Amino acid sequence: AQKVTQAQTEISVVEKEDVTLDCVYETRDTTYYLFWYKQPPSGELVFLIRRNSFDEQNEISGRYSWNFQKSTSSFNFTITASQVVDSAVYFCALSETSGAGSYQLTFGKGTKLSVIP
Amino acid sequence: DSGVTQTPKHLITATGQRVTLRCSPRSGDLSVYWYQQSLDQGLQFLIQYYNGEERAKGNILERFSAQQFPDLHSELNLSSLELGDSALYFCASSVGVGGVDQPQHFGDGTRLSIL
Numbered sequence: 164a165q166k167v168t169q170a171q172t173e174i175s176v177v178e179k180e181d182v183t184l185d186c187v188y189e190t191r192d193t194t195y196y197l198f199w200y201k202q203p204p205s206g207e208l209v210f211l212i213r214r215n216s217f218d219e220q221n222e223i224s225g226r227y228s229w230n231f232q233k234s235t236s237s238f239n240f241t242i243t244a245s246q247v248v249d250s251a252v253y254f255c256a257l258s259e260t261s262g263a264g265s266y267q268l269t270f271g272k273g274t275k276l277s278v279i280p
Numbered sequence: 281d282s283g284v285t286q287t288p289k290h291l292i293t294a295t296g297q298r299v300t301l302r303c304s305p306r307s308g309d310l311s312v313y314w315y316q317q318s319l320d321q322g323l324q325f326l327i328q329y330y331n332g333e334e335r336a337k338g339n340i341l342e343r344f345s346a347q348q349f350p351d352l353h354s355e356l357n358l359s360s361l362e363l364g365d366s367a368l369y370f371c372a373s374s375v376g377v378g379g380v381d382q383p384q385h386f387g388d389g390t391r392l393s394i395l
Contacts, residue, residue, distance in 0.1 A: 208386035
């Protein structure tokens with residue numbers, strides 16, 4: 164069975180600090196995708212990024228960056244110069260093939276990030 | 281705005297009752313997924329439909345059922361409701377059959393409260 168572990172349940176940082184959210188996964192699939200979603204206090208789930216298992220290049224998008232290391236089964240997410248609007252619960256997710264070419268997402272428990280002004 | 285529409289936003293009902301949650305996928309998306317987010321279980325996959333047919337099943341209780349209609353909207357039916365069914369129910373959609381590379385875009389969720 165697949166598993167996604169987000170060991171940090173809650174993190175608090177002061178505005179403008181950098182913060183890294185950890186994600187470790189387990190899978191037997193050779194082809195898989197990893198995702199990060201953001202859930203702000205309003206409750207919706209917002210897709211942030213997906214990364215396939217063959218692409219270990221780091222990715223940067225504005226203040227967000229992602230570090231994927233297959234050797235350690237980790238897909239960590241860093242927010243640079245955090246802002247109050249970054250306060251949310253962040254979920255790491257792993258695609259799991261369900262047969263017949265379809266897949267489902269296995270989510271971690273989430274990390275609640277609070278950015279203090 | 282993800283383009284996925286869920287109604288109603290909030291639902292309050294009593295134990296033993298039956299409710300129906302509705303989801304309209306993004307324009308052009310053929311796959312619909314249902315997830316349950318509860319305090320103790322976190323976000324769990326329930327079921328997927330593709331173009332009207334059930335495609336994958338997760339941790340969905342027998343008291344729950346779903347279907348996808350010809351216009352591609354989907355409904356999740358929850359019956360004989362128990363207190364533990366109180367949760368946020370998300371619908372998501374994706375292009376095509378739901379290949380491993382296709383991101384799922386989520387609706388705002390329906391918050392179900394059982395009294």
